[in-house]
Amino acid sequence: MPSRVDAFEKYAVTPYLAPILRYGKTESLVVVARNGSEVIYWEDVEGGFNVSPVDEDGQILEHWCNQDELGFALNTWIKGRGIPGKFGPAVPIK
Numbered sequence: 001m002p003s004r005v006d007a008f009e010k011y012a013v014t015p016y017l018a019p020i021l022r023y024g025k026t027e028s029l030v031v032v033a034r035n036g037s038e039v040i041y042w043e044d045v046e047g048g049f050n051v052s053p054v055d056e057d058g059q060i061l062e063h064w065c066n067q068d069e070l071g072f073a074l075n076t077w078i079k080g081r082g083i084p085g086k087f088g089p090a091v092p093i094k
Contacts, residue, residue, distance in 0.1 A: 004071045007078050011035045020052075020060040029060060033074070040073045049073040 002010075011033040018031045018041065032049070033040040041060055043050050048067030052060045066073075 002078055004074045004078070007074045008033065008070070011040070011074075011077060018054065018058050018060050020063060022063045031060075032070070035077050038077075040070070043067075051076045 013031060013034050015030050015032050017028040018039065019026050020029050029044065030042040031039045032042060037053055038051055039054050039060065040049055040051050043064065043066065046065055046067045049070045050064035050066050050068065051073050052062040052064065054060055
């Protein structure tokens with residue numbers, strides 16, 4: 001099974017800002033890795049990494065409230081690991 005280091009070396013990108021729509025407001029987050037139509041981004045509000053699909057323009061589509069270490073986010077892309085307990089992206093409180 002590949003290590004997290006192997007996975008990061010395979011999927012790492014030069015960090016860049018990508019837009020996200022969070023609670024009706026467009027903001028920017030830092031993308032650090034990409035695997036097809038998914039990215040790992042640094043969540044500045046929660047202080048951790050998250051995985052999200054992106055659209056064809058590179059907009060992050062899911063706002064997660066995780067405070068994951070980079071290694072946990074990478075686990076989603078390593079066959080046989082995954083992340084238990086993913087309950088879905090954040091939604092506004094009504």
